[in-house]
Every structure is written in structure tokens, then in C-alpha cells.
Amino acid sequence: MKEKDVIKSFSKEEYQRRYNLVSDLMEQANLEALVIYGDTYRGTEVRWLSDFPPRHDTYLIWPAEGEPTLLVRHFNHVPDAKIVSNVVDTRWGGENSGVTTAKVLLEKGFTSGKIGLVGRIPYKDFNAFRSKIPKVEFVDRDRDFSRLHVTKSEEELAWLRKAGEINDATMEALAQAAVLGATEFELIAALEHAYVKEGGEHVLHFFSTTSMEAPEAFVPAQVQKDRVLKRGDVIINEIGVGWGGYTTQEHRAFAVGVKPTPLYQRLYDVAVRVHNEILNLLRPGATIREILDVGDTIHKEGFTINDGLFHGYGMGISPPPGGRTRATVHGSHQEDFQYQENMVLVIQPNIVDEASGAGLQIGNTVAITAGGVEVLTKYPLDFKTVGR
Missing domain, CATH: 3.40.350.10 (Creatinase/prolidase N-terminal domain)
Structure with missing residues (x-):
């Protein structure tokens, strides 16, 4: 070397x-x-x-x-x-x-x-x-x-914490840029400026903007358009940032100009509940089976998912294994797999109401510690209203 x-x-x-x-x-x-x-x-x-x-x-x-x-x-x-x-x-x-x-x-x-x-x-x-x-x-x-x-060292975790800090600042830049009349392209420009100026690296900036009353998107989009933000919209996003190749991502939803509609608030509440219940069970020795048990809640509430429920992370998507829910799995899950200390995961419930086409996603990058988890992305989980 x-x-x-x-x-x-x-x-x-x-x-x-x-x-x-x-x-x-x-x-x-x-x-x-x-x-x-x-x-x-x-x-x-x-x-x-x-x-x-x-x-x-x-x-x-x-x-x-x-x-x-x-x-x-x-x-x-x-x-x-x-x-x-x-x-x-x-x-x-x-x-x-x-x-x-x-x-x-x-x-x-x-x-x-x-x-x-x-x-x-x-x-x-x-x-x-x-x-x-x-x-x-x-x-x-x-x-x-x-x-x-798959198991991160203390130095690697320090770099992931730095990526998480920049990720949070990038999410805030997106929220600040989300004014009425802004285009999706202008939102991209704002969030990219936020991480580039801090030495962060591009990972992903997926998001969709759509009306809460007549939704046309239920999951963050990979390709943005020149659509203009309007009062009553929702921004569904998945933002990832890297620091020296070590990556975090987080998912939030912002209501534009008004409070969330009752349906979107319910979607958000279910997403946060599932997210928090998974965080509470994660520890060394926790299994995929336990996560899937929590994921069953989504379907009991009458909803489904489109994106994966959880996946390994840290240097992009990588081991340890992740999965969807039992009702939506493509193939099978390694239900007996046990997570270990210093493994890194993204917990990201994407709650979808098939009847209306409404959906959103809430998620964070977390590291498993001896006593539970350390949340590496810390942007508030509130369903924030932007663009007032």
C-alpha cells in the first residue's frame, strides 16, 4: 500500500x-x-x-x-x-x-x-x-x-455516520427547495448542491411528486420530470448519499402547501409504526423471520408494498440479505438468517393503497449494535408540510 x-x-x-x-x-x-x-x-x-x-x-x-x-x-x-x-x-x-x-x-x-x-x-x-x-x-x-x-469496522461505521449527516442535510435541502411552482428538476439541483459542497458522492435521488387527491405515483421514481409542484401534492422520496464509497439512504414524504389528507396520514402512520417496530427488534441474533412478522402488519391494515421492506447496505446494496413481505416476496426469504453486530441495513416500508393508487415510503439506514441499533440517518420522521 x-x-x-x-x-x-x-x-x-x-x-x-x-x-x-x-x-x-x-x-x-x-x-x-x-x-x-x-x-x-x-x-x-x-x-x-x-x-x-x-x-x-x-x-x-x-x-x-x-x-x-x-x-x-x-x-x-x-x-x-x-x-x-x-x-x-x-x-x-x-x-x-x-x-x-x-x-x-x-x-x-x-x-x-x-x-x-x-x-x-x-x-x-x-x-x-x-x-x-x-x-x-x-x-x-x-x-x-x-x-x-458485510460486518463493518469502527472506521467504516465512522464514514457511514458522515454519509448519514450529509444525507440529512440533503433531505433538508429538498424540503427547503419544495416551494409552489418549483419543478422536479429544480429539486434535483437543490439536493445535489447540498451533498456535493460537503464532499458527498452521488448515490441516488429517487422521488415522485403527485396530487394527494388524485395520486399517479406510489413509489419514488428513478427518472424525474419537469412537473411543477402544486398545493395539495405529496413528495415521495428516497435519497442516498455516499462518503468515500460508504453509502446511506433515507426515505421521507412531504405534503406540499397543506396538511396530509386522511389517507396519506394513515399510510404514513402505518409506515412509521412498521419502521419503528422493526428497529425495536433489531439486535445481534435477530432473524429475518422476526422482521417478516412485523411486515405482516402492512397487509392486516389493508395495504401492500411495492419496494422491498429491508435490505443490506453500507457500500450500496450488499449483504446481509433483505426481503419484502411474505405476501409479496419474489421467490423466498432466508427466514432463519441472524443479523450480527455492525451489520448495516436499510429499513424502508413502502406502504401502498392499491384501491386509490396512493403510496409513500419511510426509511432509514441503521447499524446493529451490541444493544440494539444505531440510526445513521436522523432526519425527523414527522410528515412535514413544505412550500407554505
Whole structure:
């Protein structure tokens, strides 16, 4: 690992902790090396070891013995990567990332044995590995690797707290910008300014604006429009912010210009009740079954959900496992799974009234502690009226 003089960097002890975890994984699986892939949408594993946030087709080659190599797809990204990355051997990935990765493996002497693959490696790159190094056995170790960072260290939790602080400020910026006549695009501009000026990173800004009397949305939207805020609207939102790759998200609803309608207030009350009951049961040893028991409340109240009820978080969506409700599950839940101290979750009940098409979402990012939970996003849970 090289010394760095940048704003976001962990201690030498933290990096060594990670390297030890990787070394243990490789020893247990009898691996000569790991080839770790990342891109814009799934770069957690590369960044966790190298500090570099991947863009297109980034490869981190991590040998059991010797120095790692980071291959950056775009030539003009290499100078900055050399500054940001803690990997000394950071270089261009060439015109063909798969071929270059295979060449580096050969350069390091890997002509046989077993090499673990991590990440969603493109098929053409995988074929390049096999054709260039036919005697190597390439094996999938993606899930095993992701488990290495499912339990957060104290330093990682500190970064998540920082992300949570910026997330709260971003939510407040959204509330302040929500004046009558503002467009959804103007709301985006306000919230992005709030986190960028603090050094925060873009994760997501999903939200929908719709009339409470004639709702046309029941879940935060991924794509915003030029719709203008009107009195009697509701803003349903899901806002996520990162700090050095460590991410939080929170969900709130704002009434615009008036108090919430009785239906929306009831949706909100059920969401907060479910949210709080889940928080109250979380502790080391708590199971998914217990969370699902609380989730059954939603359907007993005559409502349903559209989004997931809970999921793992911390560096984007990641283990530990999450789920929906028993009545809406796609597949099955790991009901016996037990959460452990320092795992991070998002609790996010999205309560939907199918008859009217109304819906909203309430949620927070939380870390499981020895005695319960620490809520990392702390924006008030009140059903706030904005734009008066």
C-alpha cells in the first residue's frame, strides 16, 4: 500500500485488516490470485481494497503473494487513478481489458492453479482469460468476497455516520427547495448542491411528486420530470448519499402547501409504526423471520408494498440479505438468517393503497449494535408540510 495525501483515507491498520481477510479467503479456497472486476454500477469490491471508484471495465489483480495491480480502462483516467488508488502498480488496462488482464496474470507467473473471480466479469473478458491461460482453473468467488465486508469496522461505521449527516442535510435541502411552482428538476439541483459542497458522492435521488387527491405515483421514481409542484401534492422520496464509497439512504414524504389528507396520514402512520417496530427488534441474533412478522402488519391494515421492506447496505446494496413481505416476496426469504453486530441495513416500508393508487415510503439506514441499533440517518420522521 502506498502513502496518500487525499481527503478520504483509512488508517494503515484498517487496510491491513482487509488484506488479512482477503488472504484468509484465498488460503481457504486454495487460490493463487483473485481477479476483481468493477464498473460504474458495481465497483464496491475494487474500491474496498484499492480506494479507486471504478468507471468502465476496471480490474484489480490480487495475488496471494506479491504486489497487486490495478488496471484502469480509460487512458486519460490513469493519472487520477494513480493519486486516488492505494495500489502502487496502477496502469492502463489497454484497448482490451480482458486481454490485458490475462497478460498481467501471465506476467505474474500464473500459468496453472486456481484463480478466483469476483464481480460481473463480461463474457468476452472471461473467454480471453481462458484462451490466454488455458491451464488455469477460474472459479467464482463473488459471494465469498462480498461477505468479507458485510460486518463493518469502527472506521467504516465512522464514514457511514458522515454519509448519514450529509444525507440529512440533503433531505433538508429538498424540503427547503419544495416551494409552489418549483419543478422536479429544480429539486434535483437543490439536493445535489447540498451533498456535493460537503464532499458527498452521488448515490441516488429517487422521488415522485403527485396530487394527494388524485395520486399517479406510489413509489419514488428513478427518472424525474419537469412537473411543477402544486398545493395539495405529496413528495415521495428516497435519497442516498455516499462518503468515500460508504453509502446511506433515507426515505421521507412531504405534503406540499397543506396538511396530509386522511389517507396519506394513515399510510404514513402505518409506515412509521412498521419502521419503528422493526428497529425495536433489531439486535445481534435477530432473524429475518422476526422482521417478516412485523411486515405482516402492512397487509392486516389493508395495504401492500411495492419496494422491498429491508435490505443490506453500507457500500450500496450488499449483504446481509433483505426481503419484502411474505405476501409479496419474489421467490423466498432466508427466514432463519441472524443479523450480527455492525451489520448495516436499510429499513424502508413502502406502504401502498392499491384501491386509490396512493403510496409513500419511510426509511432509514441503521447499524446493529451490541444493544440494539444505531440510526445513521436522523432526519425527523414527522410528515412535514413544505412550500407554505
